[in-house]
Amino acid sequence: MSTSATDLLDRADTALAQLQTSLAQVDISLWESLDQTVYRVLHELVRARTGWPMSDPHAEAIYRIFIDYPHPLRPADDQADFSTKEAARLLGTHPDAVRERICAGTLLAAPTGNGYRIPRTELAVRTDVYPASTDERHPMAKLAYTLGALGDLLVTNRLDPGTPELSADSATTMTQKCLALTAAAATHTLSRCDPEVADRPLALARFATRQLAQVAHTPPPMLGLQNPTIPPSxxxxxxxxxxxxxxxxxxxxxxxxxxxxxxxxxxxxxxxxxxxxxxxxxxxxxxxxxxxxxxxxxxxxxxxxxxxxxxxxxxxxxxxxxxxxxxxxxxxxxxxxxxxxxxxxxxxxxxxxxxxxxxxxxxxxxxxxxxxxxxxxxxxxxxxxxxxxxxxxxxxxxxxxxxxxxxxxxxxxxxxxxxxxxxxxxxxxxxxxxxxxxxxxxxxxxxxxxxxxxxxxxx
Known part of the structure; x- marks a missing residue:
C-alpha cells in the first residue's frame, strides 16, 4: 500500500504516545534532530504555497509561524546565501544588528538592489545536527524520522508536476499537527533532559503552544489528491x-x-x-x-x-x-x-x-x-x-x-x-x-x- 501524509501523522501520534510513557532520558542530539526536522517541515509547507493568493489568511498564518521559529539550529535547505532578515533568524539577532555588522566589515555580504545577500559560509552554520536514524529505537527518534518522512513527502509532492498544489486547508492541517506534536514532545523533554540544555525545549514548547492559537480553526480532513502519497515501492x-x-x-x-x-x-x-x-x-x-x-x-x-x-x-x-x-x-x-x-x-x-x-x-x-x-x-x-x-x-x-x-x-x-x-x-x-x-x-x-x-x- 502507498503511504500518505495522514498515515505518517498517525504514526507520529503513536510515536508521541510511546514517548510520553517512556522513562528514557532525552539527550540533546535526539532533541535537536526533532527540532530541526520540525523546522524543515514548516519550511516545506511554506514552499508548497506556490500559487496561493497572498490575501489567504491561512497561507499567511503558516508563513508567519515559519519566520517566527525561534533561532533555527541551521538552514532548512542548501541555500547558498541569505537576506538580512533570514541571516538574523539564523544568528538569533535583529536584522538591524546584521546590517551594523555588514557596515562595520565584520560580516561579509554582497550588495543587491534592495539590500544584501550574506553567504552561507559567513553564518557559521552548524554541521553537527543530524536527522534521526531509523535504527534508533528511542521514541523521540521515531517521532523525528516519521516527521522527516513527511518532509520528504512534501518535497516529492512539490516536485511532481502531475500532482496538484497543496491546498491551504491541507497545509493548515499538517501545520497544526506538527505544532501540537512539537509542544507535547518539548514538554516531555523538559522532564527527561539535563537542566543545562533545557532552554531550547522550553523555547520550542512556548513557541508551539503560542502559534497553535494562530491556526486554531478546524480545517476539513485531508482527502484524495490533497492527502499527499508516496507510491508503494x-x-x-x-x-x-x-x-x-x-x-x-x-x-x-x-x-x-x-x-x-x-x-x-x-x-x-x-x-x-x-x-x-x-x-x-x-x-x-x-x-x-x-x-x-x-x-x-x-x-x-x-x-x-x-x-x-x-x-x-x-x-x-x-x-x-x-x-x-x-x-x-x-x-x-x-x-x-x-x-x-x-x-x-x-x-x-x-x-x-x-x-x-x-x-x-x-x-x-x-x-x-x-x-x-x-x-x-x-x-x-x-x-x-x-x-x-x-x-x-x-x-x-x-x-x-x-x-x-x-x-x-x-x-x-x-x-x-x-x-x-x-x-x-x-x-x-x-x-x-x-x-x-x-x-x-x-x-x-x-x-x-x-x-x-x-x-x-x-x-
Missing part, C-alpha cells in the same frame, strides 16, 4: 491495491518518459487515451459498487462523456504514424496497467473491503491521466509543423502531389487538411480529462453532489 508487500497503485505510477512515469523522447510513437498517443478510458471504467465500477446512488449521476455522465472524447481523440490519430515504435519499457508498463485495471472492472458487483483504497488509487490515476493528456496534446501541432507526422497517401486529402504516392502505396507527410479533426479532438479530450480529475469526489464515502458544486464555484 517494488519491495512493498503485494496486495491488489498496492499492485494497482504501483501499476498506475509506473505507467505514468513511462508515458512521461515516452513524451520526452525526440519523436514519440503515434501508438503511444492512442494508448494514453485508451488507458485513461480504462481508468474511468474502473472508477465507474468502484463507484457503482460503493452504492452512492443518484448523487453520483453527474459524475458517471462526466466520466462517460470524457471517455467518449478520449476515444475520438485516439481515433483522430488513426492512419497516421511517426515511423517510431513505442519503447519496450512503455509497452511493459501499459500491459501491466491494462491487466490490473481489468481485474478491477471484473470484480463482483457487491462492495469490496478495499474499495475506498482502490478508489483513492484510481483518483490519483485519473489525475495522472489528465496530466499526461496535457503533455500529449501539444504534440499534434509539433509533429505536423515539423513534417514528421505521416499518413498513407490513400487517406490524404486529394491534391496533385499525392497521386504518385497513392499509386505506389506510400506514406506522405501529413498536412492539417489531411487530419482536420485531430486538433479539436485532442484538445477537447484533454480539457475533459482535466475537468474530470478536478471534479471527481475526494473520497468514495463522501457526499458527492456537494463536492461537485464546490468545484464548480471554485471553493
Amino acid at each position: 517494488e519491495h512493498s508487500p503485494e496486495s491488489p491495491v498496492s499492485d494497482l497503485e504501483r501499476s498506475l505510477h509506473l505507467w505514468a512515469i513511462a508515458a512521461r518518459d515516452e513524451l520526452r523522447e525526440g519523436l514519440p510513437s503515434v501508438e503511444v498517443f492512442k494508448d494514453i487515451n485508451r488507458q485513461a478510458i480504462h481508468i474511468y471504467a474502473a472508477l465507474d465500477s468502484v463507484m457503482v459498487r460503493g452504492g452512492a446512488g443518484d448523487s453520483t449521476d453527474d459524475v458517471h455522465r462526466l466520466l462517460r462523456s470524457t471517455a467518449a472524447a478520449l476515444q475520438l481523440g485516439a481515433d483522430a490519430w488513426s492512419q497516421t504514424s511517426t515511423g517510431m515504435p513505442p519503447t519496450s519499457s512503455y509497452v511493459e508498463a501499459a500491459r501491466r496497467l491494462y491487466t490490473t485495471l481489468t481485474t478491477v472492472t471484473q470484480l463482483p458487483g457487491r462492495s469490496q473491503p478495499d474499495d475506498e483504497a482502490r478508489y483513492q488509487a484510481l483518483l490519483r490515476g485519473a489525475n495522472a491521466a489528465a496530466w499526461i493528456a496535457s503533455l500529449a496534446a501539444p504534440w499534434a501541432s509539433r509533429l505536423l509543423d515539423s513534417g514528421v507526422l505521416f499518413i498513407h497517401a490513400r487517406h490524404a486529402a486529394g491534391r496533385p502531389e499525392t497521386l504518385t504516392a497513392k499509386r505506389a502505396g506510400r506514406m506522405i507527410a501529413a498536412t492539417r487538411a489531411d487530419v482536420p479533426a485531430l486538433f479539436g479532438a485532442v484538445w477537447h479530450a484533454e480539457g475533459l480529462a482535466v475537468r474530470a480529475a478536478r471534479e471527481l469526489p475526494h473520497a468514495l464515502s463522501q457526499p458527492i453532489q456537494a463536492q461537485l458544486e464546490s468545484a464548480r464555484i471554485g471553493i
Whole structure:
C-alpha cells in the first residue's frame, strides 16, 4: 500500500504516545534532530504555497509561524546565501544588528538592489545536527524520522508536476499537527533532559503552544489528491491495491518518459487515451459498487462523456504514424496497467473491503491521466509543423502531389487538411480529462453532489 501524509501523522501520534510513557532520558542530539526536522517541515509547507493568493489568511498564518521559529539550529535547505532578515533568524539577532555588522566589515555580504545577500559560509552554520536514524529505537527518534518522512513527502509532492498544489486547508492541517506534536514532545523533554540544555525545549514548547492559537480553526480532513502519497515501492508487500497503485505510477512515469523522447510513437498517443478510458471504467465500477446512488449521476455522465472524447481523440490519430515504435519499457508498463485495471472492472458487483483504497488509487490515476493528456496534446501541432507526422497517401486529402504516392502505396507527410479533426479532438479530450480529475469526489464515502458544486464555484 502507498503511504500518505495522514498515515505518517498517525504514526507520529503513536510515536508521541510511546514517548510520553517512556522513562528514557532525552539527550540533546535526539532533541535537536526533532527540532530541526520540525523546522524543515514548516519550511516545506511554506514552499508548497506556490500559487496561493497572498490575501489567504491561512497561507499567511503558516508563513508567519515559519519566520517566527525561534533561532533555527541551521538552514532548512542548501541555500547558498541569505537576506538580512533570514541571516538574523539564523544568528538569533535583529536584522538591524546584521546590517551594523555588514557596515562595520565584520560580516561579509554582497550588495543587491534592495539590500544584501550574506553567504552561507559567513553564518557559521552548524554541521553537527543530524536527522534521526531509523535504527534508533528511542521514541523521540521515531517521532523525528516519521516527521522527516513527511518532509520528504512534501518535497516529492512539490516536485511532481502531475500532482496538484497543496491546498491551504491541507497545509493548515499538517501545520497544526506538527505544532501540537512539537509542544507535547518539548514538554516531555523538559522532564527527561539535563537542566543545562533545557532552554531550547522550553523555547520550542512556548513557541508551539503560542502559534497553535494562530491556526486554531478546524480545517476539513485531508482527502484524495490533497492527502499527499508516496507510491508503494517494488519491495512493498503485494496486495491488489498496492499492485494497482504501483501499476498506475509506473505507467505514468513511462508515458512521461515516452513524451520526452525526440519523436514519440503515434501508438503511444492512442494508448494514453485508451488507458485513461480504462481508468474511468474502473472508477465507474468502484463507484457503482460503493452504492452512492443518484448523487453520483453527474459524475458517471462526466466520466462517460470524457471517455467518449478520449476515444475520438485516439481515433483522430488513426492512419497516421511517426515511423517510431513505442519503447519496450512503455509497452511493459501499459500491459501491466491494462491487466490490473481489468481485474478491477471484473470484480463482483457487491462492495469490496478495499474499495475506498482502490478508489483513492484510481483518483490519483485519473489525475495522472489528465496530466499526461496535457503533455500529449501539444504534440499534434509539433509533429505536423515539423513534417514528421505521416499518413498513407490513400487517406490524404486529394491534391496533385499525392497521386504518385497513392499509386505506389506510400506514406506522405501529413498536412492539417489531411487530419482536420485531430486538433479539436485532442484538445477537447484533454480539457475533459482535466475537468474530470478536478471534479471527481475526494473520497468514495463522501457526499458527492456537494463536492461537485464546490468545484464548480471554485471553493
